[in-house]
Amino acid sequence: MDEFGLIQRHFQDLTSARAGVVLGIGDDAALLQVPAGYELVVSTDTLVAGRHFPHQTAPEAVGWKALAVNLSDLAAMAAEPRWFTLALSLPEADEAWLSGFAGGLRALAEPHRVALVGGDTTRGSLAITITVLGLVPAGQAIRRSGARVGDLVCVTGTLGDAALALRRLDAAAQGDADLMLRERLDRPTPRLAAGLALRGLASAALDLSDGLAGDLRHLCAASGLGAELDPEALPQSPAFAELSRELSGDQRFELQAQGGDDYELCVCLPPARLAEAQARLAALNLPLTVVGLMQAEAGLRLRYADGQSSPITATGYRHF
Numbered sequence: 001m002d003e004f005g006l007i008q009r010h011f012q013d014l015t016s017a018r019a020g021v022v023l024g025i026g027d028d029a030a031l032l033q034v035p036a037g038y039e040l041v042v043s044t045d046t047l048v049a050g051r052h053f054p055h056q057t058a059p060e061a062v063g064w065k066a067l068a069v070n071l072s073d074l075a076a077m078a079a080e081p082r083w084f085t086l087a088l089s090l091p092e093a094d095e096a097w098l099s100g101f102a103g104g105l106r107a108l109a110e111p112h113r114v115a116l117v118g119g120d121t122t123r124g125s126l127a128i129t130i131t132v133l134g135l136v137p138a139g140q141a142i143r144r145s146g147a148r149v150g151d152l153v154c155v156t157g158t159l160g161d162a163a164l165a166l167r168r169l170d171a172a173a174q175g176d177a178d179l180m181l182r183e184r185l186d187r188p189t190p191r192l193a194a195g196l197a198l199r200g201l202a203s204a205a206l207d208l209s210d211g212l213a214g215d216l217r218h219l220c221a222a223s224g225l226g227a228e229l230d231p232e233a234l235p236q237s238p239a240f241a242e243l244s245r246e247l248s249g250d251q252r253f254e255l256q257a258q259g260g261d262d263y264e265l266c267v268c269l270p271p272a273r274l275a276e277a278q279a280r281l282a283a284l285n286l287p288l289t290v291v292g293l294m295q296a297e298a299g300l301r302l303r304y305a306d307g308q309s310s311p312i313t314a315t316g317y318r319h320f
């Protein structure tokens with residue numbers, strides 16, 4: 001089967017009607033209609049086999065994660081996803097793999113009603129690039145640059161699950177807790193509803209892909225501020241708590257703040273808005289935990305219960 005047949009067979013049903021698609025797959029480019037009063041929000045992310053996911057990852061998980069990490073960036077901007085493009089580099093046209101991959105994409109694309117509107121298919125080592133396009137009412141996107149001194153640094157969900165799953169990939173034990181962590185690595189949930197719920201409340205936000213210590217540094221730089229973090233406050237899932245019991249506090253902090261792959265939102269909030277933000281996210285069954293404080297002094301610091309502080313030198317995940 002050539003690449004045109006491959007697209008027809010596996011991806012055609014991902015193109016089902018979505019408002020605003022003037023012209024989808026099939027021409028040299030797609031034509032999309034942006035409604036009056038909205039801004040177009042665009043983000044792109046690549047997954048490379050062996051770098052962003054273990055080589056043995058199920059094709060369904062690869063499809064899910066490729067779209068999820070892109071949707072996560074739109075969630076952080078408080079945007080609603082509408083359309084996506086898919087650039088696929090494949091070593092061979094393996095029908096079973098493609099069918100699983102398309103199924104993983106569909107499992108996320110359908111409930112969020114995001115339509116595939118174009119892409120590119122080539123032979124090469126396995127890599128997936130998705131560009132997601134979404135909408136936000138003009139002026140309402142949440143940026144990295146809006147944090148103020150005294151804002152609380154909060155995170156959705158729990159941190160460190162995926163990083164611990166990666167660390168335990170070759171562990172012999174594969175009980176329920178390991179399976180739960182592996183789900184968090186393979187099938188992250190983009191926090192789209194949380195992003196929308198935080199519109200009008202959050203002063204700044206970004207999604208956590210490289211680890212809190214690294215990503216918060218980007219937010220601090222964009223806002224011209226620094227921050228302190230309470231290492232004891234970083235939220236743990238029950239599976240993380242169970243399987244990290246034998247680790248030291250430093251090792252746990254490393255997984256939770258430097259491991260990456262969390263795909264949770266990090267949000268800055270004036271203290272007076274915390275209760276409302278937590279109530280809105282509780283309605284989505286999502287905890288919002290205060291982990292730190294924005295400060296005028298540049299850089300990141302750890303603040304301990306006894307009042308002592310020490311600089312955080314760690315960065316997040318770095319490719320180079």
Ligand SMILES: Nc1ncnc2c1ncn2[C@@H]1O[C@H](COP(=O)(O)OP(=O)(O)OP(=O)(O)O)[C@@H](O)[C@H]1O
Pocket residue numbers: 045073209210218
């Ligand atoms: N090759 C590139 N050309 C142009 N802009 C780029 C390039 N790579 C990254 N950027 C831009 O740099 C900024 C940071 O990129 P990065 O990929 O680190 O985003 P992120 O959201 O912090 O992390 P993630 O990729 O994990 O979502 C983004 O605005 C992105 O669009």
Ligand SMILES: Cc1ncc(C[n+]2csc(CCOP(=O)(O)O)c2C)c(N)n1
Pocket residue numbers: 045046050051052053054055166209210259260261317
């Ligand atoms: C096999 C394997 N090894 C390592 C990791 C960890 N990892 C890779 S890229 C990245 C940051 C996000 O990527 P980017 O900044 O490119 O968006 C992280 C945390 C993984 N997921 N799988």
Ligand SMILES: [Mg+2]
Pocket residue numbers: 072073076206207208209
């Ligand atoms: Mg991001």
